[in-house]
Amino acid sequence: VEPISLGLALAGVLTGYICPRLYCLFAECCGQKRSLSREALQKDLDDKLFGQHLAKKIILNAVFGFINNPKPKKPLTLSLHGWTGTGKNFVSKIIAENIYEGGLNSDYVHLFVATLHFPHASNITLYKARMEVWNPFLDVIGFGVSLLWDEIWEFYAGLDFLDLSHPPASASQSAGIIGMSGFWHSSLIDRNLIDYFVPFLPLEYKHLKMCIRVEMQSRGYEIDEDIVSRVAEEMTFFPKEERVFSDKGCKTVFTKLDYYYDD
Ligand SMILES: Nc1ncnc2c1ncn2[C@@H]1O[C@H](COP(=O)(O)OP(=O)(O)OP(=O)(O)O)[C@@H](O)[C@H]1O
Structure with a gap:
Protein backbone atom coordinates (compact mmCIF):
# COMPACT_ATOMS: atom_id res chain seq x y z
CA VAL A 1 0.00 0.00 0.00
CA GLU A 2 1.40 3.38 -0.88
CA PRO A 3 1.88 5.54 2.24
CA ILE A 4 -0.17 8.37 0.86
CA SER A 5 -3.25 6.19 0.21
CA LEU A 6 -3.00 4.61 3.63
CA GLY A 7 -2.68 8.03 5.24
CA LEU A 8 -5.75 9.36 3.51
CA ALA A 9 -7.81 6.29 4.34
CA LEU A 10 -6.82 6.47 7.99
CA ALA A 11 -7.50 10.17 8.13
CA GLY A 12 -10.93 9.51 6.69
CA VAL A 13 -11.73 6.84 9.24
CA LEU A 14 -10.42 8.82 12.20
CA THR A 15 -12.05 12.07 11.17
CA GLY A 16 -15.30 10.20 10.69
CA TYR A 17 -14.96 8.70 14.16
CA ILE A 18 -13.86 11.83 16.02
CA CYS A 19 -15.80 14.46 14.23
CA PRO A 20 -18.63 13.18 12.01
CA ARG A 21 -19.81 16.68 11.20
CA LEU A 22 -16.47 17.70 9.76
CA TYR A 23 -16.22 14.40 7.92
CA CYS A 24 -19.63 14.97 6.38
CA LEU A 25 -18.48 18.25 4.90
CA PHE A 26 -16.19 16.27 2.60
CA ALA A 27 -17.97 12.97 2.12
CA GLU A 28 -21.54 11.83 1.63
CA CYS A 29 -23.14 10.77 4.91
CA CYS A 30 -26.27 8.75 5.42
CA GLY A 31 -27.71 11.47 7.65
CA GLN A 32 -27.48 13.93 4.75
CA LYS A 33 -30.59 12.55 3.17
CA ARG A 34 -32.94 15.11 1.72
CA SER A 35 -36.07 15.44 3.76
CA LEU A 36 -38.36 13.68 1.35
CA SER A 37 -41.36 15.84 0.56
CA ARG A 38 -44.53 14.38 -0.88
CA GLU A 39 -45.26 17.63 -2.70
CA ALA A 40 -41.78 17.75 -4.27
CA LEU A 41 -41.92 14.12 -5.43
CA GLN A 42 -45.46 14.59 -6.75
CA LYS A 43 -44.38 17.71 -8.65
CA ASP A 44 -41.38 15.94 -10.14
CA LEU A 45 -43.53 13.03 -11.26
CA PHE A 50 -45.86 11.25 -18.92
CA GLY A 51 -48.82 8.91 -19.36
CA GLN A 52 -48.35 6.96 -16.11
CA HIS A 53 -51.18 8.06 -13.82
CA LEU A 54 -51.46 4.63 -12.15
CA ALA A 55 -47.73 4.31 -11.52
CA LYS A 56 -47.58 7.81 -10.03
CA LYS A 57 -50.43 7.13 -7.66
CA ILE A 58 -49.06 3.80 -6.44
CA ILE A 59 -45.50 5.08 -6.06
CA LEU A 60 -46.51 8.15 -4.05
CA ASN A 61 -48.75 6.17 -1.72
CA ALA A 62 -46.22 3.36 -1.32
CA VAL A 63 -43.22 5.59 -0.66
CA PHE A 64 -44.98 7.86 1.81
CA GLY A 65 -46.81 5.02 3.56
CA PHE A 66 -43.37 3.48 4.10
CA ILE A 67 -41.68 6.72 5.19
CA ASN A 68 -44.42 7.41 7.72
CA ASN A 69 -44.08 3.98 9.27
CA PRO A 70 -41.62 4.39 12.19
CA LYS A 71 -40.80 0.67 12.38
CA PRO A 72 -40.95 -0.95 8.96
CA LYS A 73 -40.25 -4.69 9.13
CA LYS A 74 -38.66 -4.89 5.71
CA PRO A 75 -37.52 -2.55 2.95
CA LEU A 76 -40.16 -1.26 0.61
CA THR A 77 -40.14 -3.42 -2.52
CA LEU A 78 -41.71 -2.05 -5.67
CA SER A 79 -41.84 -4.17 -8.77
CA LEU A 80 -42.14 -2.04 -11.91
CA HIS A 81 -43.70 -3.68 -14.97
CA GLY A 82 -44.58 -2.63 -18.45
CA PHE A 90 -36.57 6.90 -15.28
CA VAL A 91 -38.91 6.83 -12.28
CA SER A 92 -36.28 5.01 -10.19
CA LYS A 93 -33.93 7.88 -10.93
CA ILE A 94 -36.57 10.45 -9.93
CA ILE A 95 -37.21 8.67 -6.62
CA ALA A 96 -33.47 8.39 -5.87
CA GLU A 97 -32.95 12.09 -6.64
CA ASN A 98 -35.74 13.01 -4.24
CA ILE A 99 -34.09 11.06 -1.44
CA TYR A 100 -30.37 11.66 -1.97
CA GLU A 101 -28.71 14.70 -3.48
CA GLY A 102 -26.47 12.49 -5.57
CA GLY A 103 -29.46 10.57 -6.94
CA LEU A 104 -28.32 7.34 -8.61
CA ASN A 105 -24.70 8.35 -7.95
CA SER A 106 -25.19 8.42 -4.19
CA ASP A 107 -23.21 5.87 -2.19
CA TYR A 108 -26.50 4.86 -0.60
CA VAL A 109 -28.25 3.98 -3.84
CA HIS A 110 -27.52 0.67 -5.53
CA LEU A 111 -28.81 0.09 -9.00
CA PHE A 112 -28.99 -3.47 -10.27
CA VAL A 113 -29.88 -4.10 -13.87
CA ALA A 114 -30.87 -7.73 -14.36
CA THR A 115 -29.33 -8.14 -17.80
CA LEU A 116 -26.10 -6.48 -16.69
CA HIS A 117 -25.61 -7.77 -13.14
CA PHE A 118 -27.33 -11.16 -13.34
CA PRO A 119 -26.73 -12.26 -16.92
CA HIS A 120 -26.27 -16.03 -16.49
CA ALA A 121 -29.06 -18.23 -15.15
CA SER A 122 -26.46 -20.82 -14.10
CA ASN A 123 -24.95 -18.35 -11.59
CA ILE A 124 -28.18 -17.72 -9.74
CA THR A 125 -26.89 -19.02 -6.39
CA LEU A 126 -23.98 -16.62 -6.51
CA TYR A 127 -26.23 -13.69 -7.43
CA LYS A 128 -28.58 -14.54 -4.57
CA ALA A 129 -25.71 -14.61 -2.07
CA ARG A 130 -24.49 -11.24 -3.32
CA MET A 131 -27.94 -9.74 -3.08
CA GLU A 132 -28.29 -10.88 0.52
CA VAL A 133 -25.22 -8.83 1.40
CA TRP A 134 -26.76 -5.75 -0.24
CA ASN A 135 -30.26 -6.22 1.04
CA PRO A 136 -30.22 -8.38 4.17
CA PHE A 137 -33.72 -7.56 5.30
CA LEU A 138 -35.55 -8.36 2.12
CA ASP A 139 -36.39 -11.89 3.17
CA VAL A 140 -37.58 -11.13 6.68
CA ILE A 141 -41.31 -11.06 6.26
CA GLY A 142 -43.85 -11.11 3.50
CA PHE A 143 -46.41 -8.38 2.99
CA GLY A 144 -49.63 -8.56 1.06
CA VAL A 145 -49.42 -7.59 -2.56
CA SER A 146 -51.41 -4.55 -3.47
CA LEU A 147 -52.81 -4.55 -6.95
CA LEU A 148 -55.01 -2.15 -8.76
CA TRP A 149 -56.43 -4.57 -11.31
CA ASP A 150 -59.72 -2.72 -11.54
CA GLU A 151 -58.04 0.49 -12.57
CA ILE A 152 -55.67 -1.22 -14.97
CA TRP A 153 -58.61 -2.98 -16.48
CA GLU A 154 -60.58 0.23 -16.79
CA PHE A 155 -57.73 1.72 -18.84
CA TYR A 156 -57.55 -1.22 -21.25
CA ALA A 157 -61.29 -1.73 -21.46
CA GLY A 158 -61.64 1.89 -22.60
CA LEU A 159 -59.73 1.03 -25.79
CA ASP A 160 -62.48 0.04 -28.14
CA PHE A 161 -60.19 -1.59 -30.70
CA LEU A 162 -59.26 -4.29 -28.18
CA ASP A 163 -61.78 -7.03 -27.74
CA LEU A 164 -61.87 -7.01 -23.98
CA SER A 165 -65.56 -7.31 -23.42
CA HIS A 166 -65.02 -9.49 -20.35
CA PRO A 167 -62.75 -8.63 -17.42
CA PRO A 168 -59.91 -11.11 -16.86
CA ALA A 169 -60.88 -14.23 -14.97
CA SER A 170 -57.86 -14.11 -12.69
CA ALA A 171 -55.06 -11.89 -11.53
CA SER A 172 -52.53 -13.84 -13.58
CA GLN A 173 -54.60 -13.27 -16.72
CA SER A 174 -54.51 -9.53 -15.99
CA ALA A 175 -50.80 -9.80 -15.37
CA GLY A 176 -50.29 -11.18 -18.85
CA ILE A 177 -52.12 -8.22 -20.32
CA ILE A 178 -49.73 -5.70 -18.81
CA GLY A 179 -46.66 -7.72 -19.70
CA MET A 180 -46.00 -9.39 -16.34
CA SER A 181 -46.53 -12.97 -17.36
CA GLY A 182 -42.86 -14.03 -17.39
CA PHE A 183 -42.37 -12.90 -13.84
CA TRP A 184 -45.67 -13.97 -12.40
CA HIS A 185 -44.51 -17.20 -10.80
CA SER A 186 -41.14 -16.06 -9.58
CA SER A 187 -40.24 -16.91 -6.02
CA LEU A 188 -40.31 -13.27 -4.95
CA ILE A 189 -44.00 -13.26 -5.74
CA ASP A 190 -44.71 -16.71 -4.34
CA ARG A 191 -43.13 -15.64 -1.03
CA ASN A 192 -45.03 -12.36 -0.99
CA LEU A 193 -41.86 -10.27 -0.80
CA ILE A 194 -43.07 -7.62 -3.16
CA ASP A 195 -45.18 -4.90 -1.65
CA TYR A 196 -46.47 -3.25 -4.79
CA PHE A 197 -46.65 -4.13 -8.45
CA VAL A 198 -46.47 -0.92 -10.38
CA PRO A 199 -47.92 -1.14 -13.89
CA PHE A 200 -46.42 1.10 -16.56
CA LEU A 201 -48.88 1.71 -19.37
CA PRO A 202 -47.75 1.79 -22.99
CA LEU A 203 -47.11 5.31 -24.27
CA GLU A 204 -49.21 6.96 -26.95
CA TYR A 205 -48.26 9.28 -29.81
CA LYS A 206 -49.00 12.39 -27.72
CA HIS A 207 -46.61 11.16 -24.99
CA LEU A 208 -43.84 10.61 -27.53
CA LYS A 209 -44.25 14.22 -28.59
CA MET A 210 -43.92 15.30 -24.96
CA CYS A 211 -40.67 13.31 -24.59
CA ILE A 212 -39.30 14.84 -27.80
CA ARG A 213 -40.07 18.39 -26.63
CA VAL A 214 -38.29 17.76 -23.32
CA GLU A 215 -35.23 16.49 -25.16
CA MET A 216 -35.19 19.46 -27.54
CA GLN A 217 -35.32 21.84 -24.59
CA SER A 218 -32.59 20.01 -22.72
CA ARG A 219 -30.35 20.30 -25.79
CA GLY A 220 -31.02 24.04 -25.85
CA TYR A 221 -33.12 24.09 -29.06
CA GLU A 222 -36.30 26.04 -29.69
CA ILE A 223 -39.24 23.67 -29.85
CA ASP A 224 -40.00 23.00 -33.49
CA GLU A 225 -43.41 21.33 -33.73
CA ASP A 226 -42.75 20.21 -37.28
CA ILE A 227 -39.69 18.21 -36.19
CA VAL A 228 -41.56 16.96 -33.11
CA SER A 229 -44.29 15.47 -35.33
CA ARG A 230 -41.83 14.05 -37.85
CA VAL A 231 -39.79 12.26 -35.18
CA ALA A 232 -42.94 10.90 -33.51
CA GLU A 233 -44.23 9.69 -36.90
CA GLU A 234 -41.06 7.69 -37.47
CA MET A 235 -41.71 5.51 -34.44
CA THR A 236 -43.51 2.19 -34.78
CA PHE A 237 -46.85 1.60 -33.12
CA PHE A 238 -49.19 -1.19 -32.13
CA PRO A 239 -51.76 -2.46 -32.95
CA LYS A 240 -50.45 -2.15 -36.50
CA GLU A 241 -53.75 -0.90 -37.93
CA GLU A 242 -54.76 1.60 -35.28
CA ARG A 243 -51.21 2.74 -34.38
CA VAL A 244 -52.08 3.73 -30.83
CA PHE A 245 -49.10 2.74 -28.66
CA SER A 246 -45.41 3.19 -29.31
CA ASP A 247 -43.71 -0.20 -29.19
CA LYS A 248 -40.45 1.29 -27.88
CA GLY A 249 -42.04 3.89 -25.63
CA CYS A 250 -39.87 7.02 -25.55
CA LYS A 251 -36.69 4.98 -25.69
CA THR A 252 -35.42 5.70 -29.20
CA VAL A 253 -36.91 9.12 -29.86
CA PHE A 254 -33.71 10.82 -28.73
CA THR A 255 -31.46 9.18 -31.28
CA LYS A 256 -33.96 9.92 -34.02
CA LEU A 257 -33.72 13.57 -33.06
CA ASP A 258 -29.98 13.53 -33.88
CA TYR A 259 -30.84 13.21 -37.55
CA TYR A 260 -32.51 16.64 -37.56
CA TYR A 261 -29.76 18.39 -35.64
CA ASP A 262 -26.70 17.00 -37.34
CA ASP A 263 -24.44 20.01 -36.84
N1 LIG B 1 -43.35 7.91 -19.17
C1 LIG B 1 -42.30 8.67 -19.51
N2 LIG B 1 -42.33 10.00 -19.32
C2 LIG B 1 -41.28 10.78 -19.67
N3 LIG B 1 -40.14 10.30 -20.23
C3 LIG B 1 -40.06 8.98 -20.43
C4 LIG B 1 -41.12 8.10 -20.08
N4 LIG B 1 -40.77 6.85 -20.41
C5 LIG B 1 -39.54 6.93 -20.91
N5 LIG B 1 -39.10 8.20 -20.93
C6 LIG B 1 -37.80 8.67 -21.45
O1 LIG B 1 -37.20 7.57 -22.15
C7 LIG B 1 -35.98 7.16 -21.49
C8 LIG B 1 -35.90 5.65 -21.48
O2 LIG B 1 -36.92 5.14 -20.61
P1 LIG B 1 -36.62 4.08 -19.43
O3 LIG B 1 -35.18 3.66 -19.49
O4 LIG B 1 -37.11 4.62 -18.15
O5 LIG B 1 -37.54 2.89 -19.93
P2 LIG B 1 -37.81 1.49 -19.22
O6 LIG B 1 -39.30 1.40 -19.03
O7 LIG B 1 -36.98 1.37 -18.00
O8 LIG B 1 -37.38 0.50 -20.38
P3 LIG B 1 -36.81 -1.02 -20.30
O9 LIG B 1 -37.94 -1.88 -19.82
O10 LIG B 1 -36.43 -1.33 -21.71
O11 LIG B 1 -35.62 -0.99 -19.36
C9 LIG B 1 -36.03 7.79 -20.11
O12 LIG B 1 -34.75 8.08 -19.63
C10 LIG B 1 -36.83 9.05 -20.34
O13 LIG B 1 -35.99 10.08 -20.83
Missing part, protein backbone atom coordinates in the same frame (compact mmCIF):
# COMPACT_ATOMS: atom_id res chain seq x y z
CA ASP A 46 -46.24 15.33 -12.64
CA ASP A 47 -43.71 17.44 -14.54
CA LYS A 48 -41.47 14.67 -15.86
CA LEU A 49 -43.30 11.36 -16.11
CA TRP A 83 -43.42 -2.22 -22.01
CA THR A 84 -39.95 -1.08 -22.85
CA GLY A 85 -39.21 2.65 -22.76
CA THR A 86 -42.22 3.59 -20.65
CA GLY A 87 -40.29 5.09 -17.72
CA LYS A 88 -39.39 2.32 -15.24
CA ASN A 89 -35.69 3.25 -14.94
Whole structure:
Protein backbone atom coordinates (compact mmCIF):
# COMPACT_ATOMS: atom_id res chain seq x y z
CA VAL A 1 0.00 0.00 0.00
CA GLU A 2 1.40 3.38 -0.88
CA PRO A 3 1.88 5.54 2.24
CA ILE A 4 -0.17 8.37 0.86
CA SER A 5 -3.25 6.19 0.21
CA LEU A 6 -3.00 4.61 3.63
CA GLY A 7 -2.68 8.03 5.24
CA LEU A 8 -5.75 9.36 3.51
CA ALA A 9 -7.81 6.29 4.34
CA LEU A 10 -6.82 6.47 7.99
CA ALA A 11 -7.50 10.17 8.13
CA GLY A 12 -10.93 9.51 6.69
CA VAL A 13 -11.73 6.84 9.24
CA LEU A 14 -10.42 8.82 12.20
CA THR A 15 -12.05 12.07 11.17
CA GLY A 16 -15.30 10.20 10.69
CA TYR A 17 -14.96 8.70 14.16
CA ILE A 18 -13.86 11.83 16.02
CA CYS A 19 -15.80 14.46 14.23
CA PRO A 20 -18.63 13.18 12.01
CA ARG A 21 -19.81 16.68 11.20
CA LEU A 22 -16.47 17.70 9.76
CA TYR A 23 -16.22 14.40 7.92
CA CYS A 24 -19.63 14.97 6.38
CA LEU A 25 -18.48 18.25 4.90
CA PHE A 26 -16.19 16.27 2.60
CA ALA A 27 -17.97 12.97 2.12
CA GLU A 28 -21.54 11.83 1.63
CA CYS A 29 -23.14 10.77 4.91
CA CYS A 30 -26.27 8.75 5.42
CA GLY A 31 -27.71 11.47 7.65
CA GLN A 32 -27.48 13.93 4.75
CA LYS A 33 -30.59 12.55 3.17
CA ARG A 34 -32.94 15.11 1.72
CA SER A 35 -36.07 15.44 3.76
CA LEU A 36 -38.36 13.68 1.35
CA SER A 37 -41.36 15.84 0.56
CA ARG A 38 -44.53 14.38 -0.88
CA GLU A 39 -45.26 17.63 -2.70
CA ALA A 40 -41.78 17.75 -4.27
CA LEU A 41 -41.92 14.12 -5.43
CA GLN A 42 -45.46 14.59 -6.75
CA LYS A 43 -44.38 17.71 -8.65
CA ASP A 44 -41.38 15.94 -10.14
CA LEU A 45 -43.53 13.03 -11.26
CA ASP A 46 -46.24 15.33 -12.64
CA ASP A 47 -43.71 17.44 -14.54
CA LYS A 48 -41.47 14.67 -15.86
CA LEU A 49 -43.30 11.36 -16.11
CA PHE A 50 -45.86 11.25 -18.92
CA GLY A 51 -48.82 8.91 -19.36
CA GLN A 52 -48.35 6.96 -16.11
CA HIS A 53 -51.18 8.06 -13.82
CA LEU A 54 -51.46 4.63 -12.15
CA ALA A 55 -47.73 4.31 -11.52
CA LYS A 56 -47.58 7.81 -10.03
CA LYS A 57 -50.43 7.13 -7.66
CA ILE A 58 -49.06 3.80 -6.44
CA ILE A 59 -45.50 5.08 -6.06
CA LEU A 60 -46.51 8.15 -4.05
CA ASN A 61 -48.75 6.17 -1.72
CA ALA A 62 -46.22 3.36 -1.32
CA VAL A 63 -43.22 5.59 -0.66
CA PHE A 64 -44.98 7.86 1.81
CA GLY A 65 -46.81 5.02 3.56
CA PHE A 66 -43.37 3.48 4.10
CA ILE A 67 -41.68 6.72 5.19
CA ASN A 68 -44.42 7.41 7.72
CA ASN A 69 -44.08 3.98 9.27
CA PRO A 70 -41.62 4.39 12.19
CA LYS A 71 -40.80 0.67 12.38
CA PRO A 72 -40.95 -0.95 8.96
CA LYS A 73 -40.25 -4.69 9.13
CA LYS A 74 -38.66 -4.89 5.71
CA PRO A 75 -37.52 -2.55 2.95
CA LEU A 76 -40.16 -1.26 0.61
CA THR A 77 -40.14 -3.42 -2.52
CA LEU A 78 -41.71 -2.05 -5.67
CA SER A 79 -41.84 -4.17 -8.77
CA LEU A 80 -42.14 -2.04 -11.91
CA HIS A 81 -43.70 -3.68 -14.97
CA GLY A 82 -44.58 -2.63 -18.45
CA TRP A 83 -43.42 -2.22 -22.01
CA THR A 84 -39.95 -1.08 -22.85
CA GLY A 85 -39.21 2.65 -22.76
CA THR A 86 -42.22 3.59 -20.65
CA GLY A 87 -40.29 5.09 -17.72
CA LYS A 88 -39.39 2.32 -15.24
CA ASN A 89 -35.69 3.25 -14.94
CA PHE A 90 -36.57 6.90 -15.28
CA VAL A 91 -38.91 6.83 -12.28
CA SER A 92 -36.28 5.01 -10.19
CA LYS A 93 -33.93 7.88 -10.93
CA ILE A 94 -36.57 10.45 -9.93
CA ILE A 95 -37.21 8.67 -6.62
CA ALA A 96 -33.47 8.39 -5.87
CA GLU A 97 -32.95 12.09 -6.64
CA ASN A 98 -35.74 13.01 -4.24
CA ILE A 99 -34.09 11.06 -1.44
CA TYR A 100 -30.37 11.66 -1.97
CA GLU A 101 -28.71 14.70 -3.48
CA GLY A 102 -26.47 12.49 -5.57
CA GLY A 103 -29.46 10.57 -6.94
CA LEU A 104 -28.32 7.34 -8.61
CA ASN A 105 -24.70 8.35 -7.95
CA SER A 106 -25.19 8.42 -4.19
CA ASP A 107 -23.21 5.87 -2.19
CA TYR A 108 -26.50 4.86 -0.60
CA VAL A 109 -28.25 3.98 -3.84
CA HIS A 110 -27.52 0.67 -5.53
CA LEU A 111 -28.81 0.09 -9.00
CA PHE A 112 -28.99 -3.47 -10.27
CA VAL A 113 -29.88 -4.10 -13.87
CA ALA A 114 -30.87 -7.73 -14.36
CA THR A 115 -29.33 -8.14 -17.80
CA LEU A 116 -26.10 -6.48 -16.69
CA HIS A 117 -25.61 -7.77 -13.14
CA PHE A 118 -27.33 -11.16 -13.34
CA PRO A 119 -26.73 -12.26 -16.92
CA HIS A 120 -26.27 -16.03 -16.49
CA ALA A 121 -29.06 -18.23 -15.15
CA SER A 122 -26.46 -20.82 -14.10
CA ASN A 123 -24.95 -18.35 -11.59
CA ILE A 124 -28.18 -17.72 -9.74
CA THR A 125 -26.89 -19.02 -6.39
CA LEU A 126 -23.98 -16.62 -6.51
CA TYR A 127 -26.23 -13.69 -7.43
CA LYS A 128 -28.58 -14.54 -4.57
CA ALA A 129 -25.71 -14.61 -2.07
CA ARG A 130 -24.49 -11.24 -3.32
CA MET A 131 -27.94 -9.74 -3.08
CA GLU A 132 -28.29 -10.88 0.52
CA VAL A 133 -25.22 -8.83 1.40
CA TRP A 134 -26.76 -5.75 -0.24
CA ASN A 135 -30.26 -6.22 1.04
CA PRO A 136 -30.22 -8.38 4.17
CA PHE A 137 -33.72 -7.56 5.30
CA LEU A 138 -35.55 -8.36 2.12
CA ASP A 139 -36.39 -11.89 3.17
CA VAL A 140 -37.58 -11.13 6.68
CA ILE A 141 -41.31 -11.06 6.26
CA GLY A 142 -43.85 -11.11 3.50
CA PHE A 143 -46.41 -8.38 2.99
CA GLY A 144 -49.63 -8.56 1.06
CA VAL A 145 -49.42 -7.59 -2.56
CA SER A 146 -51.41 -4.55 -3.47
CA LEU A 147 -52.81 -4.55 -6.95
CA LEU A 148 -55.01 -2.15 -8.76
CA TRP A 149 -56.43 -4.57 -11.31
CA ASP A 150 -59.72 -2.72 -11.54
CA GLU A 151 -58.04 0.49 -12.57
CA ILE A 152 -55.67 -1.22 -14.97
CA TRP A 153 -58.61 -2.98 -16.48
CA GLU A 154 -60.58 0.23 -16.79
CA PHE A 155 -57.73 1.72 -18.84
CA TYR A 156 -57.55 -1.22 -21.25
CA ALA A 157 -61.29 -1.73 -21.46
CA GLY A 158 -61.64 1.89 -22.60
CA LEU A 159 -59.73 1.03 -25.79
CA ASP A 160 -62.48 0.04 -28.14
CA PHE A 161 -60.19 -1.59 -30.70
CA LEU A 162 -59.26 -4.29 -28.18
CA ASP A 163 -61.78 -7.03 -27.74
CA LEU A 164 -61.87 -7.01 -23.98
CA SER A 165 -65.56 -7.31 -23.42
CA HIS A 166 -65.02 -9.49 -20.35
CA PRO A 167 -62.75 -8.63 -17.42
CA PRO A 168 -59.91 -11.11 -16.86
CA ALA A 169 -60.88 -14.23 -14.97
CA SER A 170 -57.86 -14.11 -12.69
CA ALA A 171 -55.06 -11.89 -11.53
CA SER A 172 -52.53 -13.84 -13.58
CA GLN A 173 -54.60 -13.27 -16.72
CA SER A 174 -54.51 -9.53 -15.99
CA ALA A 175 -50.80 -9.80 -15.37
CA GLY A 176 -50.29 -11.18 -18.85
CA ILE A 177 -52.12 -8.22 -20.32
CA ILE A 178 -49.73 -5.70 -18.81
CA GLY A 179 -46.66 -7.72 -19.70
CA MET A 180 -46.00 -9.39 -16.34
CA SER A 181 -46.53 -12.97 -17.36
CA GLY A 182 -42.86 -14.03 -17.39
CA PHE A 183 -42.37 -12.90 -13.84
CA TRP A 184 -45.67 -13.97 -12.40
CA HIS A 185 -44.51 -17.20 -10.80
CA SER A 186 -41.14 -16.06 -9.58
CA SER A 187 -40.24 -16.91 -6.02
CA LEU A 188 -40.31 -13.27 -4.95
CA ILE A 189 -44.00 -13.26 -5.74
CA ASP A 190 -44.71 -16.71 -4.34
CA ARG A 191 -43.13 -15.64 -1.03
CA ASN A 192 -45.03 -12.36 -0.99
CA LEU A 193 -41.86 -10.27 -0.80
CA ILE A 194 -43.07 -7.62 -3.16
CA ASP A 195 -45.18 -4.90 -1.65
CA TYR A 196 -46.47 -3.25 -4.79
CA PHE A 197 -46.65 -4.13 -8.45
CA VAL A 198 -46.47 -0.92 -10.38
CA PRO A 199 -47.92 -1.14 -13.89
CA PHE A 200 -46.42 1.10 -16.56
CA LEU A 201 -48.88 1.71 -19.37
CA PRO A 202 -47.75 1.79 -22.99
CA LEU A 203 -47.11 5.31 -24.27
CA GLU A 204 -49.21 6.96 -26.95
CA TYR A 205 -48.26 9.28 -29.81
CA LYS A 206 -49.00 12.39 -27.72
CA HIS A 207 -46.61 11.16 -24.99
CA LEU A 208 -43.84 10.61 -27.53
CA LYS A 209 -44.25 14.22 -28.59
CA MET A 210 -43.92 15.30 -24.96
CA CYS A 211 -40.67 13.31 -24.59
CA ILE A 212 -39.30 14.84 -27.80
CA ARG A 213 -40.07 18.39 -26.63
CA VAL A 214 -38.29 17.76 -23.32
CA GLU A 215 -35.23 16.49 -25.16
CA MET A 216 -35.19 19.46 -27.54
CA GLN A 217 -35.32 21.84 -24.59
CA SER A 218 -32.59 20.01 -22.72
CA ARG A 219 -30.35 20.30 -25.79
CA GLY A 220 -31.02 24.04 -25.85
CA TYR A 221 -33.12 24.09 -29.06
CA GLU A 222 -36.30 26.04 -29.69
CA ILE A 223 -39.24 23.67 -29.85
CA ASP A 224 -40.00 23.00 -33.49
CA GLU A 225 -43.41 21.33 -33.73
CA ASP A 226 -42.75 20.21 -37.28
CA ILE A 227 -39.69 18.21 -36.19
CA VAL A 228 -41.56 16.96 -33.11
CA SER A 229 -44.29 15.47 -35.33
CA ARG A 230 -41.83 14.05 -37.85
CA VAL A 231 -39.79 12.26 -35.18
CA ALA A 232 -42.94 10.90 -33.51
CA GLU A 233 -44.23 9.69 -36.90
CA GLU A 234 -41.06 7.69 -37.47
CA MET A 235 -41.71 5.51 -34.44
CA THR A 236 -43.51 2.19 -34.78
CA PHE A 237 -46.85 1.60 -33.12
CA PHE A 238 -49.19 -1.19 -32.13
CA PRO A 239 -51.76 -2.46 -32.95
CA LYS A 240 -50.45 -2.15 -36.50
CA GLU A 241 -53.75 -0.90 -37.93
CA GLU A 242 -54.76 1.60 -35.28
CA ARG A 243 -51.21 2.74 -34.38
CA VAL A 244 -52.08 3.73 -30.83
CA PHE A 245 -49.10 2.74 -28.66
CA SER A 246 -45.41 3.19 -29.31
CA ASP A 247 -43.71 -0.20 -29.19
CA LYS A 248 -40.45 1.29 -27.88
CA GLY A 249 -42.04 3.89 -25.63
CA CYS A 250 -39.87 7.02 -25.55
CA LYS A 251 -36.69 4.98 -25.69
CA THR A 252 -35.42 5.70 -29.20
CA VAL A 253 -36.91 9.12 -29.86
CA PHE A 254 -33.71 10.82 -28.73
CA THR A 255 -31.46 9.18 -31.28
CA LYS A 256 -33.96 9.92 -34.02
CA LEU A 257 -33.72 13.57 -33.06
CA ASP A 258 -29.98 13.53 -33.88
CA TYR A 259 -30.84 13.21 -37.55
CA TYR A 260 -32.51 16.64 -37.56
CA TYR A 261 -29.76 18.39 -35.64
CA ASP A 262 -26.70 17.00 -37.34
CA ASP A 263 -24.44 20.01 -36.84
N1 LIG B 1 -43.35 7.91 -19.17
C1 LIG B 1 -42.30 8.67 -19.51
N2 LIG B 1 -42.33 10.00 -19.32
C2 LIG B 1 -41.28 10.78 -19.67
N3 LIG B 1 -40.14 10.30 -20.23
C3 LIG B 1 -40.06 8.98 -20.43
C4 LIG B 1 -41.12 8.10 -20.08
N4 LIG B 1 -40.77 6.85 -20.41
C5 LIG B 1 -39.54 6.93 -20.91
N5 LIG B 1 -39.10 8.20 -20.93
C6 LIG B 1 -37.80 8.67 -21.45
O1 LIG B 1 -37.20 7.57 -22.15
C7 LIG B 1 -35.98 7.16 -21.49
C8 LIG B 1 -35.90 5.65 -21.48
O2 LIG B 1 -36.92 5.14 -20.61
P1 LIG B 1 -36.62 4.08 -19.43
O3 LIG B 1 -35.18 3.66 -19.49
O4 LIG B 1 -37.11 4.62 -18.15
O5 LIG B 1 -37.54 2.89 -19.93
P2 LIG B 1 -37.81 1.49 -19.22
O6 LIG B 1 -39.30 1.40 -19.03
O7 LIG B 1 -36.98 1.37 -18.00
O8 LIG B 1 -37.38 0.50 -20.38
P3 LIG B 1 -36.81 -1.02 -20.30
O9 LIG B 1 -37.94 -1.88 -19.82
O10 LIG B 1 -36.43 -1.33 -21.71
O11 LIG B 1 -35.62 -0.99 -19.36
C9 LIG B 1 -36.03 7.79 -20.11
O12 LIG B 1 -34.75 8.08 -19.63
C10 LIG B 1 -36.83 9.05 -20.34
O13 LIG B 1 -35.99 10.08 -20.83
